[in-house]
Amino acid sequence: MSDRQVSHEPRDDALAALLGPWLPHRRWFPAKGTDARVSALGGTSLADPQAEADVRVLLLRVESGSGESVLQVPLTLRPAVDSPDAPDDPALLVGTLPDGTRVRDGAGDPAFLRAWLADAESDPDSPVRSDQLGDPRVISGEQSNTSVILPGAGPGGRTAMLKVFRGLSAGENPDVDVPRALARVGWEHVPRPLAWMSARWPDRQGVVHGHLEVLSAFVPGAQDGFELACEVAGRGESFADLSRELGEVIAQMHVALAKALPVDDDDATRDPDPTDAPTHSRAHSPAHPDPSDPTGVGPGTTVRDPELDAEVPEHGSAAEHGSPAAHDLARSLTERYAWAAGIVPQLAEYREAVHSLADRVRILTGLPDRQRVHGDLHLGQVLRGDDTWYVLDFEGEPLRPMSERTRPDQPLRDAAGMLRSFDYAAAVGSAPDAWTRVAREAFWAGYTAESSVLDPALAAVLLRTLELDKALYEAVYEARNRPDWLPIPLHGIERLLA
Structure with a gap:
């Protein structure tokens, strides 16, 4: 498995500060109602094939009275004046950096999704496509992760679903490995994983490995x-x-x-x-x-x-x-x-x-x-x-x-x-x-x-x-x-x- 390397850039601290007041309003934020400290562990950058935005997958350390956790927030960054074909979406907008850069939650942003599809590790028998992506739709109501329906991203232009793991843990994520194992033994009642992305990031005890996202087959009309x-x-x-x-x-x-x-x-x-x-x-x-x-x-x-x-x-x-x-x-x-x-x-x-x-x-x-x-x-x-x-x-x-x-x-x-x-x-x-x-x-x-x-x-x-x-x-x-x-x-x- 090819891991992306997480490193710290100067802008990561500014992004973490911008995310501070935004995070408690997310359903997947683990420290609601507490005096949580949010800091940037670092991130990994992806390349949008259409160069519409910079894409930064930011990893955050959240410390509160209930413990410590690591969160993932994919972000897209655009200059102060967006092009007419990329207006701000209030549902995605996180805020604006001091230099005017507009920051969005990447989970529903086509720029992040294209970049992810282009760089993810995929099943060689079921290649995914970043050039046929239709209009993505974020599933509302989830508490722990964010799932996005991606028309055209699957093999043969079929619809697929991307799950962004918001809370990260060291080790192989069972939501990637278990469906893959079940598919290998021929059990057909699980949507088959098509692609995934993993990373290595700094931890208190050293550097750890874990999954960031997984793309799975979509069941139409389910x-x-x-x-x-x-x-x-x-x-x-x-x-x-x-x-x-x-x-x-x-x-x-x-x-x-x-x-x-x-x-x-x-x-x-x-x-x-x-x-x-x-x-x-x-x-x-x-x-x-x-x-x-x-x-x-x-x-x-x-x-x-x-x-x-x-x-x-x-x-x-x-x-x-x-x-x-x-x-x-x-x-x-x-x-x-x-x-x-x-x-x-x-x-x-x-x-x-x-x-x-x-x-x-x-x-x-x-x-x-x-x-x-x-x-x-x-x-x-x-x-x-x-x-x-x-x-x-x-x-x-x-x-x-x-x-x-x-x-x-x-x-x-x-x-x-x-x-x-x-x-x-x-x-x-x-x-x-x-x-x-x-x-x-x-x-x-x-x-x-x-x-x-x-x-x-x-x-x-x-x-x-x-x-x-x-x-x-x-x-x-x-x-x-x-x-x-x-x-x-x-x-x-x-x-x-x-």
Whole structure:
């Protein structure tokens, strides 16, 4: 892989100063509401084939009370007087430097997009084109990254989609490598990566490598999964058939991931190292997606699947202490609850029930081996097009370190995230609990039809635990950001612990 080198130029500091008041208004800025310090790490320059603007991909260090992060802001720079065919776009304009240079956010600017297409590393079997670029369209509403639809940029002049990773992490970005690996094993439910760009930049410990952007195939006419579910719920129609198909695709995804990205036996079975395992009280948790935003919604409350009342399998005396994986899962649940209950007072009444469930989990044996998973799966991460489902955004939780995002996990964590999405769709669509229940049951039926590894009773307890873990996180987010939505996860918690 050919990395671009990041270096510091004098103008980078002036650009960082100009971006200072602009950044807090971006949805992807990680330090909203804090006294953040923004400085320029440096950047890399690209050449616009039409020489319409200077293109500078600027990397910024953002330091705040919640930690430190590295952001990417592609910029285009034009002289004080623009040519008539390149007027300022208020949606793109960042500001003006002291010398009159006008600075734009490059993500939606054709000058940056042409330059990127000309310099990116592409799949040799699917060359991309910078000379056929049509009018780009930035997708609104995203929280962590910026995606742009690029007509004419794909092979044969087809439409493609560019994702600009706003928050950068050292290491191979799974949203580049995982779809490439899945495509190699023939799994067709992921848009194929066509081109990508990576760079090396200075870090506190030295120089690190990571991805900047990825260009993927575009699915014409595809609809966002959450938007579709909200519309169906709003019409009072059943989502069962679509949900069952989705469950089948997610189960097939887990089979394909295990084949495409196998993990060694130690990683699959051992308990995570407690010295580097994430705790729920740390500040790396990303902002939860907005349920009113169809491009980035998170999962919601739950209606229990019929199998969730199944009894825990009997364990003899030799197994009464459970496996290390079960202990880890139980500990994770109680830690999540302690963190959430300290923030949301309404959760105090559930302490006994949560610890009772954790006790049941702690004695489990036979948990499935960990494997590569999606890591942040919900209805906003899937598309419906060509009469099938496509899965997107394998990046995981963007504010987590890359080593955590790629860590093997229980595949049912993905299923739990998707199941919990249905109630948010029902809330937006004003559908009754019955709509959610039918959608959940259909998804689980589709998933289990393609994945018969787990004992049903074991799966029931494991799924309940993972859903509860998610609902507790949601309760904290809603309490902090949208108190009117807090009843949704609280209702889910009550149902899961009944």
